[in-house]
Amino acid sequence: xxxxxxxxxxxxxxxxxxxxxxxxxxxxxxxxxxxxxxxxxxxxxxxxxxxxxxxxxxxxxxxxxxxxxxxxxxxxxxxxxxxxxxxxxxxxxxxxxxxxxxxxxxxxxxxxxxxxxxxxxxxxxxxxxxxxxxxxxxxxxxxxxxxxxxxxxxxxxxxxxxxxxxxxxxxxxxxxxxxxxxxxxxxxxxxxxxxxxxxxxxxxxxxxxxxxxxxxxxxxxxxxx
Numbered sequence: 001x002x003x004x005x006x007x008x009x010x011x012x013x014x015x016x017x018x019x020x021x022x023x024x025x026x027x028x029x030x031x032x033x034x035x036x037x038x039x040x041x042x043x044x045x046x047x048x049x050x051x052x053x054x055x056x057x058x059x060x061x062x063x064x065x066x067x068x069x070x071x072x073x074x075x076x077x078x079x080x081x082x083x084x085x086x087x088x089x090x091x092x093x094x095x096x097x098x099x100x101x102x103x104x105x106x107x108x109x110x111x112x113x114x115x116x117x118x119x120x121x122x123x124x125x126x127x128x129x130x131x132x133x134x135x136x137x138x139x140x141x142x143x144x145x146x147x148x149x150x151x152x153x154x155x156x157x158x159x160x161x162x163x164x165x166x167x168x169x170x171x172x173x174x175x176x177x178x179x180x181x182x183x184x185x186x187x188x189x190x191x192x193x194x195x196x197x198x199x200x201x202x203x204x205x206x207x208x209x210x211x212x213x214x215x216x217x218x219x220x221x222x223x224x225x
Contacts, residue, residue: 052131094154
């Protein structure tokens with residue numbers, strides 16, 4: 001789904017850092033003793049939002065560390081570099097999106113309902129990480145860099161799935177024109193990216209809300225049955 005990156009909203013307020021562990025409270029994010037796997041998840045969650053909101057070029061490793069409540073050197077200890085952290089984010093979200101889209105396409109038998117099924121899968125996958133879409137589709141990535149190659153690889157896999165779906169949709173209507181299929185894929189992928197961008201600017205809407213809204217929009221596009 002190759003498309004231009006849609007700018008997200010300004011960086012959201014940083015959550016207050018957890019307090020100490022006195023009084024039987026939960027251990028804070030900045031304290032020692034957090035298992036490595038959990039710490040990596042915390043860092044990736046913060047990095048997905050920072051990279052997705054600001055793009056790789058403008059993203060701040062200092063801000064990511066502050067969100068998690070760790071030191072900046074710890075980010076480099078875990079991921080090696082800013083590129084390494086961005087690549088880890090891409091490798092986290094890319095397979096999740098591809099698997100969700102592929103599952104939706106395999107499960108939905110009706111070609112007419114397929115677009116909504118795929119959109120619903122995308123929304124549900126991004127429910128807790130909406131900005132992650134723009135980590136994968138980040139135009140600020142340096143050409144030839146490790147995160148650029150990783151993002152391109154995942155995008156190509158998603159593009160191939162989208163191309164298969166749009167071609168199948170046209171075929172069901174008796175249209176096997178390859179250029180029509182390619183044009184429809186571009187329309188489709190641009191539409192998905194625009195909808196995710198719009199969703200980011202409306203945080204009050206859940207994945208289910210977006211699915212229901214898209215069902216109405218698709219029905220309006222199709223017109224009366």
